[in-house]
Amino acid sequence: MAKTALQFRHNGRDVAMFVDGGTNLLVALRELIGDMTPKFGCGQGGCGTCSVLIDGELHLSCLTLAETVAGRSVETLDGMKDGPDLHPLQRAFADNFAAQCGYCTPGMLMAAKALLDRNPQPSRAEVVEAISGNICRCTGYEPIINAVLSAASGGRARA
Amino acid sequence: MARHRGRGIASVNYPVGMNLGGDPSQALVHSNPSGKFTVALSSIDLGQGMKSVTRQICAETLGVPVEDVYVDTADSDTGPHCMGSFASRGTHRVGNAVMAAAREARGVMMEAAAEELEVNATDLETDGRGNIHVKGAPHRSISTKDVAIAAQFKQGKTISGRGIFLVPLSDVDPETGEMSPATCYAHACLVAEVEVDDETGEVAMVRMDSAYELGRALNPRLVEQQLVGGAWMGVSHALYETPEPYYPDPGHGPRDFVEYLMPGPGDICPHDIAVLERPAPDGPFGAKGPGEMCANPVLPAIANAIFNAVGVRIDDLPITPEKVLRAIKAQGGARPQPRR
Numbered sequence: 001m002a003k004t005a006l007q008f009r010h011n012g013r014d015v016a017m018f019v020d021g022g023t024n025l026l027v028a029l030r031e032l033i034g035d036m037t038p039k040f041g042c043g044q045g046g047c048g049t050c051s052v053l054i055d056g057e058l059h060l061s062c063l064t065l066a067e068t069v070a071g072r073s074v075e076t077l078d079g080m081k082d083g084p085d086l087h088p089l090q091r092a093f094a095d096n097f098a099a100q101c102g103y104c105t106p107g108m109l110m111a112a113k114a115l116l117d118r119n120p121q122p123s124r125a126e127v128v129e130a131i132s133g134n135i136c137r138c139t140g141y142e143p144i145i146n147a148v149l150s151a152a153s154g155g156r157a158r159a
Numbered sequence: 160m161a162r163h164r165g166r167g168i169a170s171v172n173y174p175v176g177m178n179l180g181g182d183p184s185q186a187l188v189h190s191n192p193s194g195k196f197t198v199a200l201s202s203i204d205l206g207q208g209m210k211s212v213t214r215q216i217c218a219e220t221l222g223v224p225v226e227d228v229y230v231d232t233a234d235s236d237t238g239p240h241c242m243g244s245f246a247s248r249g250t251h252r253v254g255n256a257v258m259a260a261a262r263e264a265r266g267v268m269m270e271a272a273a274e275e276l277e278v279n280a281t282d283l284e285t286d287g288r289g290n291i292h293v294k295g296a297p298h299r300s301i302s303t304k305d306v307a308i309a310a311q312f313k314q315g316k317t318i319s320g321r322g323i324f325l326v327p328l329s330d331v332d333p334e335t336g337e338m339s340p341a342t343c344y345a346h347a348c349l350v351a352e353v354e355v356d357d358e359t360g361e362v363a364m365v366r367m368d369s370a371y372e373l374g375r376a377l378n379p380r381l382v383e384q385q386l387v388g389g390a391w392m393g394v395s396h397a398l399y400e401t402p403e404p405y406y407p408d409p410g411h412g413p414r415d416f417v418e419y420l421m422p423g424p425g426d427i428c429p430h431d432i433a434v435l436e437r438p439a440p441d442g443p444f445g446a447k448g449p450g451e452m453c454a455n456p457v458l459p460a461i462a463n464a465i466f467n468a469v470g471v472r473i474d475d476l477p478i479t480p481e482k483v484l485r486a487i488k489a490q491g492g493a494r495p496q497p498r499r
Contacts, residue, residue: 140391
């Protein structure tokens with residue numbers, strides 16, 4: 001099958017590649033760009049650990065055709081920290097013991113960032129709603145909810 | 160048609176590690192010439208905090224800062240043998256092995272320091288900040304780094320230690336039949352409050368209150384995260400998850416997260432936890448560890464709470480709305496029990 005040329009912005013940097021028809025964004029990110037921060041969990045949109053932001057909006061990269069992000073901006077966990085400085089959400093996750101095995105953490109952080117970017121002072125219910133597409137096996141969600149709330153109340157969440 | 164509140168209680172007497180003896184784990188500790196220490200383990204940290212807690216145990220036993228200890232669990236082919244991370248055995252079994260290894264390494268370190276300071280090793284103590292000095296004379300001091308360099312390049316000593324924890328096999332007394340199958344026991348008690356909808360059979364968690372006695376909590380924040388997350392898993396086992404609904408027939412088992420249900424962030428409830436510390440005489444610094452006990456009392460407490468709410472006794476997990484509804488119908492309606 002003929003490959004298609006694809007260009008998009010990946011964490012603020014222009015990237016270009018050739019993709020097979022039907023390649024999903026998760027595969028493009030992990031295997032063609034080498035950004036391993038979005039994880040493969042279920043491959044059918046049920047777990048949320050592959051979540052990325054496309055033009056600031058939360059999407060499941062395993063259900064997104066790579067070709068549909070042509071010319072758009074894709075943000076992953078890899079672009080979240082600022083050099084050696086953790087993003088306030090990442091710092092809050094660490095401080096609140098919001099990660100154990102860590103497999104859901106990339107998706108949780110992206111879902112939380114999508115929330116705080118559009119709603120910097122969310123209620124607890126809004127945080128619960130925002131991460132309800134993401135499955136966590138270890139934490140019981142409580143520490144994750146607390147981490148997002150504490151990052152929000154810290155008022156340091158970047159746009 | 161109504162929603163009924165019910166409260167249930169369950170207590171657990173939990174043997175730490177595998178029963179009947181055996182159950183070994185090994186640890187190796189050695190220093191680098193930089194004066195930092197490496198703990199080699201095959202025990203796996205799957206998020207529960209094995210690396211953190213063994214690091215603490217090693218640092219405390221050696222008498223060095225926790226920052227000076229690195230725990231390497233990279234490879235079960237090249238690392239010392241471990242039975243594995245299961246049966247709530249990590250902190251107790253592996254911790255004891257690390258403690259034994261660190262104690263042996265500390266002996267060599269103190270001998271090497273004694274040679275440098277020209278004193279008897281029994282007259283030395285560590286300050287926990289990376290120095291070894293003569294008791295009562297802190298100015299007669301040498302850093303662990305300088306001791307490690309001297310051991311490596313001058314004295315020809317390896318500052319290292321081996322540790323294993325092996326439980327003697329539990330023999331049965333031929334006269335009385337008595338035996339002691341476990342080394343130590345942790346304990347828990349949990350009260351679950353639920354709301355059962357007698358029209359749909361749905362069970363919603365209202366709150367949980369628990370007390371856990373797990374020896375000394377070596378890292379209280381890690382203990383808390385285990386108890387919070389483990390209780391969620393208990394709720395999930397009690398009300399949602401099943402790999403084989405027609406067990407032992409594996410048919411109709413769930414294949415993905417659409418069919419394998421788990422409670423989401425909207426299904427959790429407030430959980431108030433009290434941690435009680437009764438140090439175990441045979442635990443590393445008195446620790447038993449939380450382990451599987453985090454989840455265990457939740458299941459019977461919820462089953463009891465459902466009985467208290469609507470008077471049906473479900474003894475088959477998970478307690479799905481269908482099972483609750485069928486049981487309520489079979490007894491001709493909800494029969495709320497006295498509130499407790």
